[in-house]
Each structure stands twice: as structure tokens, then as C-alpha cells.
Amino acid sequence: MRIAEVAFPVPLHKAFHYQVPAGLDARPGARVRAPFGPRRLVGTILSVFDGEPQRELKLLDAVLDREPALSTELLDCAVWMSRRYSAPIGECVRAVLPAYLKSLEEFSPERGEQTAPAKTAGPCPPPAWELTAGQAQALDTISRALAERRHDSFLLYGVPASGKTEVYLRLIRQVAAAGGQALFLVPEISLTGPFFGEFCASLRVPVVLWHSRLGERERRLSWLAVRNGMIRVVVGARSAALLPFGDLRLAVLDEEQDESFKQEGQSPQYHAREVTLRRAAAFNAVTVLGSATPSLESWQAVKRGAMRLAAMPDRVSSVARPVMTVLPLPPAGRCLSEELLAKVRDRVARREQVILLVNRRGFSTVLMCAKCGWVDRCPACGVAKIRHEDGSGSFVLRCHHCTRQGPVPPSCPQCANAGLRAIGMGTQKVVSELKRLAAEARVLRMDRDTLSQREADRRIYERFLGGEADILVGTKLVAKSFHFPAVTLVGVVDADTMLHMPDFRASERTMQLLAQVAGRSGRADKAGEVVLQSLHPEHLAVRGAIVGDYAAFADQELVLRRELGYPPFSALVRLLWTGRDESRLARAAQEAAEALRGQIGPSGHEVVGPAPAVLPKARGMFRYHALVKVSEPEANLDMVIARVRETPLPSVVRLKVNVDPYDLF
Numbered sequence: 001m002r003i004a005e006v007a008f009p010v011p012l013h014k015a016f017h018y019q020v021p022a023g024l025d026a027r028p029g030a031r032v033r034a035p036f037g038p039r040r041l042v043g044t045i046l047s048v049f050d051g052e053p054q055r056e057l058k059l060l061d062a063v064l065d066r067e068p069a070l071s072t073e074l075l076d077c078a079v080w081m082s083r084r085y086s087a088p089i090g091e092c093v094r095a096v097l098p099a100y101l102k103s104l105e106e107f108s109p110e111r112g113e114q115t116a117p118a119k120t121a122g123p124c125p126p127p128a129w130e131l132t133a134g135q136a137q138a139l140d141t142i143s144r145a146l147a148e149r150r151h152d153s154f155l156l157y158g159v160p161a162s163g164k165t166e167v168y169l170r171l172i173r174q175v176a177a178a179g180g181q182a183l184f185l186v187p188e189i190s191l192t193g194p195f196f197g198e199f200c201a202s203l204r205v206p207v208v209l210w211h212s213r214l215g216e217r218e219r220r221l222s223w224l225a226v227r228n229g230m231i232r233v234v235v236g237a238r239s240a241a242l243l244p245f246g247d248l249r250l251a252v253l254d255e256e257q258d259e260s261f262k263q264e265g266q267s268p269q270y271h272a273r274e275v276t277l278r279r280a281a282a283f284n285a286v287t288v289l290g291s292a293t294p295s296l297e298s299w300q301a302v303k304r305g306a307m308r309l310a311a312m313p314d315r316v317s318s319v320a321r322p323v324m325t326v327l328p329l330p331p332a333g334r335c336l337s338e339e340l341l342a343k344v345r346d347r348v349a350r351r352e353q354v355i356l357l358v359n360r361r362g363f364s365t366v367l368m369c370a371k372c373g374w375v376d377r378c379p380a381c382g383v384a385k386i387r388h389e390d391g392s393g394s395f396v397l398r399c400h401h402c403t404r405q406g407p408v409p410p411s412c413p414q415c416a417n418a419g420l421r422a423i424g425m426g427t428q429k430v431v432s433e434l435k436r437l438a439a440e441a442r443v444l445r446m447d448r449d450t451l452s453q454r455e456a457d458r459r460i461y462e463r464f465l466g467g468e469a470d471i472l473v474g475t476k477l478v479a480k481s482f483h484f485p486a487v488t489l490v491g492v493v494d495a496d497t498m499l500h501m502p503d504f505r506a507s508e509r510t511m512q513l514l515a516q517v518a519g520r521s522g523r524a525d526k527a528g529e530v531v532l533q534s535l536h537p538e539h540l541a542v543r544g545a546i547v548g549d550y551a552a553f554a555d556q557e558l559v560l561r562r563e564l565g566y567p568p569f570s571a572l573v574r575l576l577w578t579g580r581d582e583s584r585l586a587r588a589a590q591e592a593a594e595a596l597r598g599q600i601g602p603s604g605h606e607v608v609g610p611a612p613a614v615l616p617k618a619r620g621m622f623r624y625h626a627l628v629k630v631s632e633p634e635a636n637l638d639m640v641i642a643r644v645r646e647t648p649l650p651s652v653v654r655l656k657v658n659v660d661p662y663d664l665f
Contacts, residue, residue, distance in 0.1 A: 345441070348441045386398055
């Protein structure tokens, strides 16, 4: 009997066996319609084999594709993601084969489609300017690997403004000229729009843009064009790593350290870096991970010989690295110290531009009663609501987790005191202070709120680049990949924001953010300056940013990681239990953790917790979590995840498993 193993887009950690009727052309990667309980669902064949089942199997209804929708390589990738990230196989298949792809023939050479969903500026030879020594050496090393068509992985470690993008462009041109496909990943959807136009103009080959904000038709045509080989270069955010390439020869991740490459919350919770490395190996392709502040995972991969280092230690510009200054935080109620404010006003008077980093959006972060200490918290999530200005001069309170919104109370509902205090600051408060104390300055704001509308990122970017504003105030978005030649001052309003987060990556993230935003200053012909407002100037991360030696910081941080058994010296698995009954949830989490500890503890793995999550309640559900440190993950991760899944739980408790978590909240 011919048997097909079929995955359906349902949250179940298994596939299902069906009998293949005689005459039905069932092949792995093809979509089929089949009975599933009382319904008929569309699934994807994982494998076909001969066998005698233990019980009677249902028949497949129909095969929907004349040829498999998924290649063997992409199907293998989906199966690997399911195992690696403990995700239902059907959800992994859906990630690589979206439901909006009704027909594989909508966009194909045979149908004579006239236009591809790509942009190009026409053929043009590469720029003739001379590369720096670091650029030339990195380009030569990686180009040789491309020319030899052998799999290799490089960490392109270049200081800010060292010209990494020019190296990327020349490598992609080389691949396109040879008839291969190239993937260029950027960490943020908000960066793809502004970056895309400049990238196309410089590259001069057809390029398709890919991210989740595109319309369904754009995504469908792009997906099919990549599959058919009609598109050779893709620029995109995280999900572009899952596109159906047929001849991938180069994959580039710019700002590879960025946490946005890790999908959190939605299954499968994959990391685009790991997916890309695996897919490049399957294609015998070259992977380039670029950063001025590499992830410690990539840094350690270089140290153990799993990746090659291509270093670019010099800036393209002859202008020296920006001068770094540390100032204490201003008095309570103020965002900018007098000294930083004076520097801002001086730059504005000289018609130069300023970037101010505030790693929180909104106006203020806590509304509390000065008399009894009451804090306005979200009833569904238990966290303090953020005070936002609504655009008309009034304020609202908003939960950043469930988006619940309400008015600001006139007095304390607990003691009736009218003395409510707004504490903390966000981007809106900094903009308000600038309008009051530097009224001559034209100010733009860039955060998740201002970028919520389509094309908002491009409008803000183009206005600031075109000199329509003097100051750009924003969250960490302003630190990423933008090139603003007129910026000569960068101010970090509170450099300590992330230092004391309950996260083992807090120092790494702080150092990376400070170094990245500092790199936005003095990128052209005028010297730059960076001002950090901090209460902890001697902290390893702050000091590392001031000195500008990321390699020394990374080596020191790796020593601490090794001592504590954190990644990259282990794999980390976060277990998150949720339920409406807190006491029953706590008991179930404790029993599950103890059972797991008894099963895997003797093997050298460590279970930390459980405990209430950092965000103990969200959308009405209580949350407990634990961390599992898996030693020698290549050999042990599958076993540990299997033990986790085997641990019984009450029906009222739900478990979410996150492998390699970046969000511990």
C-alpha cells in the first residue's frame, strides 16, 4: 500500500498517514486535500512510502499541484524547523508555503507574464572609487569562496561607517552576473523601505522587496517569481529567509546581532540567522553575517573555527571616530541635561543634524499617586500603563502588551488624592521638552507609533535626509543602518535603560545599542560627537562603548557566559506555562519542572525555576516560566525537547516552548 505522510496547518506536533489511491500522483512537497475529522483540509505531503498500516487509513481526496509546491530542500528546512524550534510541523510548512498561494501557475515563464514584481535602475558597472584595505581584503576573501561555489560562512566584522554595504553590493553583483540568486536580510521591516530604493539604485540589477507589510498579491507574485528563478536578488526582513530559492549562492544578514531576526510569539519561533545558515549549507552557498557589534553566538563561532572572520577595522571617511562624552542624568523631571541641550542647540545653529535616542515610546512610563503609592496598571496584564499624548494635547493611558487604552484619572481611585505623578520618559516627552527649550529646532520622531502607517518609515527617513528637520528623536530604530551625512551629534538620553533588565543579554544589548547609535554620528566630512547620559559610566557595557573596542568587550562577556552556562555555551529553552487559576498554574509548573529535572538533570542539563514570569499576567492569563540550559545542544536538544513534551499537564494549563529565546518577558 502506498502511504502518504501529510502535515496540516494545525497546532499539533505530528503528521498523519493516508492511503494514496491508485493513479494519484502523490509526491513529497505537493499539496493535497484530505478528510481531517469532520472537515476536508488542505495539507502538504512530507513523504510517501510503501507499507502495511496497523489500522485502516483514510484515502486522500486529491492532489492539488501538478508538480510539488515545495522543493526537497525547502521541505527539509520545514521539518528541521519543527524539530529545532519545537513547533508543529504543519505551522512550519505553512511558514514556507503560505495559504495565499492558490496556484503555482499564476506567474510563470510559460504563461508569458510581462513584468516581474521587482525594481531595477538599469545596467551599470560598479563604482570606480578605491576600497579601503579592509574592504578590499574582505571582498577578495569572500569573492573567492563564491567563485569556487563552495559552502562557507563569514563574519564581516566592520566598525561603523567602514563600508560594509559596498562589500555586500559587489558580492551580490558577482552572484547576479553569474546567474545565481542572492538574499539580503535586514532586521527591521521599518528599514526595508528607506533602504530599498538606495540599494536598488546602487545594485543595478532586478531586486524584489519582501516583508510582511506587502499586500497578498505582491507577496504571491514575488514568491512565485523567486521559485521560478525570475528574481535573482531579494531584500527583505526575517521571513525572506523562508522564500523558495532554487539556486541560492549568497545570503547576507546585515546587523546580524539584531534580536528582530528571532521570531517571538508566533509559531514557528525560528531565528533567521540559523535558518539561513542551514539553507546556505544545503545550496553549497556562502553566508555573510555583517555587524559592527556581532552577536556573542557568532563571535564564539569564529573563535571555535565554525565561521571565518573578515575584519574591516577602518572607517571609509578620513574623519576620526566620534568623540565620546559621558554626562550624569539630569535632575528629576528633565530629559536633557543643560550641557547636552547646549550641544544640541549649537548643532542646530550650525545647520547640522542631531539624533537623540530614547529607548521608550510614549510620554511617561508610570502614573502613580504621590500619597498612597497607587500605580495605574492594566487589569488584564498587571503592568503599569504608559502615558501617551494623543496628538491633540490630551493624554491617554495605554498598555503596551494588550493595547488596552483609557483616560487619565483626575485623582487617585484608591485615596482620592489629586496629586498624581507621571514618572519616567519616552520619545514624546523628549520631543515636548525640545519644543519648549529649543523652539528654533525642527523635530521629527521615529518609534513604533509614528511608523504604524504604511510608508511612514520612508517619509520620516526622506524628510530627515533631505534636511527638513534638525533633530530626529527615536527609539532603537534610529540606531540601525541609516546613513545621515549631516548628523554630527548623537545623544543617548538614558544609556542605562537596559542595563538592569532581568536578562542575561542585558550587557550585550546595551553595548550593541550604544555602539550602533554612536556610529550614526560623523559619517561624512564633519567630525562627530556622542553624548551618553548615564549613572553607570564604569559599567562594562558603557565603558566598552566609550572605548570603542567591541572585541575586548565580547571576550570579557564570553568568560561570564561560560561561567554561568548561558548561550553560546549552551542552548536555552524557555518554558512558559499559562492559565487562569494562578494557584493551580503554579502547582502544575512546579510539578512539570521537577519531573523534567529528574529526567534530564543527571545528564548535565539545568532547569532554572519555575517562577512567576517577568510579566506575570497578560491578557487575563497568569504566567509562570522556567529556563532549561542544554549542554552540548547539537547532541541533546532533541532529547530535552522530547522530554518537555512528554511531561503531562492539566487541561487548563497551556505550555509554550521557545528555543533560543530573545524575549524573556
